[in-house]
Amino acid sequence: MDQLLLLESVERYLRNEMNAEERKHFEDLRKNNPELDQLVVEHHFFLEEMDRYGEIKRFKANLYDTHHTLQENGEIKDLTLNVPGKIITLWKKYRRVVAVAASIAGITALVISGIITMVTPKAPIKDIEELRRIVNNLEKKTNSQGRELSDVKKKIEPGTPIRYGGSSFLVDGRGYLITSAHVVQNAAQVFVQNVKGQDFRAEIVYTDELKDLAVLRIKDSDFKAVANIPYGIRKSNTDIAEPIFTLGFPKDEIVYGEGYLSAKTGLKGDTMACQISITANPGNSGGPVLNRNGEVIGILNARQTTAEGVVFAIKSQNILRLVDELKKKDTLYNIKLNTSSSIKNMERVQQVKSIENCIYMVKVVEKK
Amino acid sequence: MTTSAKEQELLKGLANNDKKAIEAIYADNYGLIQHFVINNNGSEDDARDIFQESLIVLYENARSPEFSLNCQIRTYLYSVSRRLWLKKLQYGRRFEAQVESLEDTVPVEEDLETHEKMSRQYGIMRGAMGKIGEPCKSLLEAFYVHHKNMHEIASFFGYTNADNAKNQKYKCLMRLKKLFFAQYKNGN
Known part of the structure; x- marks a missing residue:
């Protein structure tokens, strides 16, 4: 107090x-x-x-x-309307940070995608796959004995790298074969092997990349000319739904396949080819497609990878044109085509038996 | 450089806490400071705080008899606001580049130092006031801030007579002094 x-x-x-x-x-x-x-x-x-x-x-x-x-009284006003908004202010304040973060993210993304591209196997996505076979190890278990008897001197030196394989068929008894051009592209040496396992040296006479056709000629002293080619080359078109069959070498033995003609044109309306429904595998390329009369109606060359059971064959008329072109170019190659089949009305087994001797496996040694 | 008679008039008004003068100064200069602060990463609230603080600096100076303003009020307020805002930017580490300045400035560092000291003491007093609690705070503010006489206070706060209110006032004042000086001695 x-x-x-x-x-x-x-x-x-x-x-x-x-x-x-x-x-x-x-x-x-x-x-x-x-x-x-x-x-x-x-x-x-x-x-x-x-x-x-x-x-x-x-x-x-x-x-x-x-x-x-x-x-x-309105004598002073908020400026907020005239100045950039909150987001823009934030952006102005942090744009450097954002830029750095964005570039780091960008670089990281690029690096990762680069690594992924480097690591992933390079498989070009193609609509169609050409059916030549990539040969790693040509084993010839079948017919090996017969071969040794008939083929004392080996044509192919052991260790010669066979890179690709395909099928071909005789069109002239003197040794002219038709195959697909892509089978023999980049070839340094070509060998053909018959159904008995016998190898022959062959040379490429003519190739037409556009038609995807090639003419080979057997140049081997062991080769004996065939007197009669059982099948003929058909000149006209074939009808849809006609049954067809093929012979080829998707493996080291001859393989028979059966199907039907499913369309008159090839991939994307290609009129040079036709579409067939058949089982075909790498190695079937260059093999003949025959109708039930034993007429070659086409040369099997590719299958569609994006669809099931869609195989394409080059129409047989192209063989006729090719041979004509060849004749004009060089009279030396006077190929005589057989246009009439001699195996009409035969049982399929009999047909195949006579045809298979004219079907050859193509082995290609790639250019270095 | 002398300031015009009108400005002198305004300064006098400001020193007397005259509403008309304050309004005139406020309306004339707020826009400039507002533009400056907002264009330099400030908000509307920042602009208001900075401008009002610069007015307080001017007010403190205008009250002292030896003060004479040797530039325009506008220039002075702008210079003070600019210093204050720069300081705040640096304090908040928001300082980026040189703050843009298109207006003339005058050196105001000394004024600001005085102001800082004063605002620190003001802060101490406000803190002490906050701590003594009600009804002491209202009672003391009624007497010392609003200059009410004891009779008014007694009737307003419901004391039976002015003496009772006076007694209460001195009790509160003792506590406030204790709090104030404890903080004041700590601060210095």
């Missing part, structure tokens, strides 16, 4: 609320009492602080009011 009274006196003194007598008394007291003097000084400072606190507080309140009044 004393303290309160003292404080009250000090305040009254400082605020000049004392009368003269009281004031004199208080001043005397202050002179003699340093503690009181200290209290007066302290309180004086405090009241000043308090005043300033009050002033600033009132001033601030005033400012706050003014701001609102002016805003209501």
